Structure formats: structure tokens, C-alpha cells
Amino acid sequence: MRLLEHIPLIKQLEIVNRLEFFKEFTVAERQVLLESFGCLYLINAHRHAFKRFERDDKLYIVLSGELSIYSKSEHDELGRIKPGEFVGEGAFISHRERSTNAIALVDTIVLAITAEALTRLPNVVREKIKDQLIIGMSLRIAKLNAHIEQEDKSH
Numbered sequence: 666m667r668l669l670e671h672i673p674l675i676k677q678l679e680i681v682n683r684l685e686f687f688k689e690f691t692v693a694e695r696q697v698l699l700e701s702f703g704c705l706y707l708i709n710a711h712r713h714a715f716k717r718f719e720r721d722d723k724l725y726i727v728l729s730g731e732l733s734i735y736s737k738s739e740h741d742e743l744g745r746i747k748p749g750e751f752v753g754e755g756a757f758i759s760h761r762e763r764s765t766n767a768i769a770l771v772d773t774i775v776l777a778i779t780a781e782a783l784t785r786l787p788n789v790v791r792e793k794i795k796d797q798l799i800i801g802m803s804l805r806i807a808k809l810n811a812h813i814e815q816e817d818k819s820h
Contacts, residue, residue, distance in 0.1 A: 666714060669705040669774065677705065680728050680774075684749035686797050694790045701786055704777040708732075714767040714775065715753065723777045724757035724798075726750075730773025734765050745770070754798055 677699045681687045687695055705728070708714050714732055715721050725732075725746075732746040733739070743765060746752045756763050757780060783791055 666706045666708050666712065669707050672705060674699060681776075684726075684728065686726055686749045686751065686801075689793050689796070690790070694787075694793065697787060698790055698794075699776075702776060702778055702782050704779075704782075706775050706777055708769040708773045708775065710769050710771050710773075712769055714769065714773070715763050717763050717766050719763045721753075721763060722756045722760050723779055724751055724753045725767070725775040725777055727752070728774045728776055731770045732767045732773060732775075733770050734767050736765055739766075739768065751798070751801055754802060758798075 674696065678692070678695055681690075681695050681699065682692075690698070704723075706714075706725075708730070714725060717736065727746050727748050727750055729748055731748075732752060734743045734746060734752060735741050736743060746767070752767055753763070755761065757778070760780070778794070783794065786794075
């Protein structure tokens with residue numbers, strides 16, 4: 666994973682403006698978020714964003730590309746994270762080690778957010794990030810419930 670330091674703010678805004686995650690943010694709030702974090706990373710195809718059991722409590726929002734999430738083997742994919750979606754919320758929220766692996770399927774750009782950086786953001790921006798995490802996590806729970814129900818019906 667390589668820190669991207671020379672992407673103009675206007676280009677960063679252009680990217681986040683297209684993503685569902687940021688739809689409730691004003692342009693000014695998006696700008697504050699990007700200027701405050703400034704942590705865009707490039708994960709080259711077939712490279713890990715993070716590995717299971719690592720101590721890394723960053724939340725990653727995918728801006729472009731796609732990540733595959735798996736537990737033990739890349740052949741046992743748990744899901745894919747696409748632009749506008751996030752990964753790493755468990756370690757981010759509870760400050761525990763990673764429970765899964767994340768590998769880039771193609772060159773992928775992510776915005777990395779640390780808990781410490783989150784506390785320095787204006788309340789309105791922080792609350793909007795939290796709202797998006799809650800929405801995203803509830804969608805994952807609904808998807809998981811549907812998967813479990815499907816499994817039950819097939820047995």
C-alpha cells in the first residue's frame with residue numbers, strides 16, 4: 666500500500682462526489698474531510714490492504730477499484746467492497762486485530778480514516794461518517810440474514 670500525496674484536492678473531490686457514502690456531505694464538508702485526513706492510498710492489484718490478525722485500526726473507504734474480503738483462503742471469499750463502500754469497521758471501532766484479509770482485485774484507491782483523526786473533525790462531519798457506518802453495517806446484517814435464510818431453505 667502506497668500513500669498518494671500529490672493528487673490535487675479538486676481531483677479528490679471529483680472522486681468522492683460520485684460516491685454514495687458521501688451523498689449527505691456538503692462540498693465544504695467533503696473538503697474538510699479530505700484536507701483533515703489526506704490519507705489516500707493506492708493498493709496495487711493482488712496486494713493486501715490488510716491481513717488477518719494485524720493491528721491496524723484504520724477504516725478504509727474504497728474510492729476506486731475493488732477489494733476481496735476473505736478469512737483464511739482467497740478461495741473462500743466472504744464479499745467484495747466496491748467504490749463508496751467501506752471495510753475495517755470492526756478494528757476501527759473496537760481497536761482489535763483484523764478478523765479478515767482484504768486484497769485488491771484491481772488497482773484500488775482508498776481513503777484511510779483513523780479514530781484519532783475522526784475526533785478532530787467538526788461534529789457534523791463526524792456524525793455523517795458515523796451515520797454512513799451504521800447504514801452500511803445494517804445493510805451487511807440484512808444481507809447476512811438473507812444468506813442465512815437461503816441456506817436454511819436449501820437444507
